[in-house]
Amino acid sequence: MTGPQLDHLVYAVPDLAAGVAAFTERTGVRPVPGGSHPGGTANHLVRFGPTAYLEIIGPDPEASARPRAFGLENLTAPRLAAWAVRPDDIDKSVRQARERGHDPGDVRPLSRRTPAGALLEWRLTRREDPAAVRPVPFLIDWGGTPHPAASADLPLVSLISFSAVHPEPDALRRDLAALDLRLDVSPGPEPALRAVIDTPLGPVTLR
Template sequence: MTAELDHLVYAVPDLVAGVTAFAERTGVTPAAGGSHPGGTANYLAGLGSTAYLEIIGPDPAAAPGTRPRAFGLEALAEPRLAAWAVRTDDIDATVRQAREHGYDPGDVQPLSRRTPAGTLLEWRLTRWGDPAEIRPVPFLIDWGETAHPAASGLPQLRLVSFTAIHPDPEALHRDLAALDTVLEVAKGPEQALEAVLDTPLGAVTLR
């Protein structure tokens, strides 16, 4: 039940502008991922063959007035590295294990999106109470029988480093251990995530 990195979540207040800016910074244009129920859509870039970077924002095709709450998009003013996910092939067992070790990952919920080609992707994940809060502890995701997005021929970047910043690194390490997950943690006044990417235009830091 060891969990491994599935994807990083980079939230942007305007999806089209955010993807354009990302492409200009990195020299890599992410691939359209598709739309989610609830008013969000995403673009993806691979981080190798088993993980990816998700750029998520309000769906430009959503009905007028839709205000998605996922990852704080409802009030987001500028892009931020908002969350990360670890993959497990038995999400229910992993949640039970984490709770037995003193950390509650949240309830398991189903989610889906349809790709631009019309393929329906379905998965299950854990959700926490405040969608606007940056969480240095990952959420869990289980793709079940769905093919993993990283295997779909995405444009590629290399993840050089990924770090969490937290006021109490020891407490964060305990929560990560409950998920059987390891991450470098630096001490800082506020919770944050930082990823350094190797791109055709040089090193790019997302935070």
């Protein structure tokens, strides 16, 4: 079994239209609508390549309730909130991580429809976590669904670097190791994620 591969980064914004407009202005790249989730969120996407992407997620303007996912319920400014990795065998990865002292959460199904009406279905690990930023990734398995980043309709940017800040770097490294992951982690007062992407307007930092 190889180590999990980066699947996507989650950039949470309090207002989806405003967040997408701000990203477009900063990067010169306009994200493509991805669709709506049953939990009251919607997203726009850009890809890093054929197997990884950046998800800009915010409250679905068509939904009545403000979602709680990724801290959106109380979010007032954009932030890089989470990331996902794709293991060869998600169930085995969960069992292995628990044996090593880290619980990724239970594996649950989720889905969304694209603007064209296609149903995308996947499985991911979910746990009750009120943290604003989640430096340990969740696991995802797309099964038979085509990977979103495989679509040529998504604009392309390059991920230059990705790192984390944590008040207890060694503890974070242990949790990452339980998932067979390594990440550049530096000490700081509170958990944070940082990504630098290459765009037509030059490098842009998301945090």
